[in-house]
Amino acid sequence: MTALELWLSRSIPACLLLQSLVLIMVLILPSSGMCPRGCNCQRDLHLHGLNVSCSQSRLKEIPPSLPVDTVLLRLDHNQIGSVPDQAFHGLWLLRELNLSYNTVETLGDGAFTGIEATLQVLDLSHNRITSVHKDAFSRLKARVIMDDNPWHCDCSLQQALGGMAHNHETTTRVLCRSSELRDQEGRPFLAVATDLCNITKRTTDYAMLVTMFCWFAMVIAYVVYYVRQNQEDARRHLEYLKSLPSKPKKPDEADDISTVV
Ligand SMILES: *[C@@H]1O[C@H](CO)[C@@H](O)[C@H](O)[C@H]1NC(C)=O
Numbered sequence: 001m002t003a004l005e006l007w008l009s010r011s012i013p014a015c016l017l018l019q020s021l022v023l024i025m026v027l028i029l030p031s032s033g034m035c036p037r038g039c040n041c042q043r044d045l046h047l048h049g050l051n052v053s054c055s056q057s058r059l060k061e062i063p064p065s066l067p068v069d070t071v072l073l074r075l076d077h078n079q080i081g082s083v084p085d086q087a088f089h090g091l092w093l094l095r096e097l098n099l100s101y102n103t104v105e106t107l108g109d110g111a112f113t114g115i116e117a118t119l120q121v122l123d124l125s126h127n128r129i130t131s132v133h134k135d136a137f138s139r140l141k142a143r144v145i146m147d148d149n150p151w152h153c154d155c156s157l158q159q160a161l162g163g164m165a166h167n168h169e170t171t172t173r174v175l176c177r178s179s180e181l182r183d184q185e186g187r188p189f190l191a192v193a194t195d196l197c198n199i200t201k202r203t204t205d206y207a208m209l210v211t212m213f214c215w216f217a218m219v220i221a222y223v224v225y226y227v228r229q230n231q232e233d234a235r236r237h238l239e240y241l242k243s244l245p246s247k248p249k250k251p252d253e254a255d256d257i258s259t260v261v
Helices: 002-032 155-162 165-171 196-243 247-260
Strands: 040-044 049-053 070-074 096-098 121-123 143-145 151-153 176-179
Touching: 143 165, 151 155, 155 196
Parallel strands: 049 070, 070 096, 096 121, 121 143, 151 176
Antiparallel strands: 040 049
């Protein structure tokens, strides 16, 4: 009995302490979300949400659980290499996203899914993006800053920029590092008047034509070779037949000659 009493007297306070800890965690966690490690979260009284600043935090990827009431997210000056699909899903209030000065090379097709309606500014400058999916920015209403990326100017970039008519001022600053067309390197993308989508189509068409022509030429060459070979054989066969002694015909021939004479 005394042993049980002793055990109870020790375990009941421990249980209560654990319960209250769990209660506190449950109350705190979902209300605002925890501020991610390496970030600084401050309540913005004008925008009624959180300013989350994770600048210069040596982040290699976008923090997985960002507070749901984030309105301003600064991720600049990190080592983030890609923006996966739905990276900001659930941030219903996000207005400004700064991803400048990172090492972003790829943007998922749905990288900005869920924040299209609220996002007003998206800074992707000073990254390593060469190309984007043609619909990457199509549903964004935000002003997208895309300067200082090693853009490869091709059909999909032309389509992506084409869907951003509202962004004309910022798209003029997109420079081609490399391009489908030779003379465009280093030039602003919008100065390129050519329809790059038609060009790629035309080059594939030409490639197709050349391949077909080659096949056709090979078939013709083979047919010619085959016919020649057979002709040669036939001639040789004929000569052989002619050279055979045809004795039973001799008298006829003689008759003929005599009649002619
Ligand atoms: C994003 O952050 C960079 C670096 O701090 C800054 O220069 C730039 O102005 C910011 N972009 C926007 C749209 O505020």
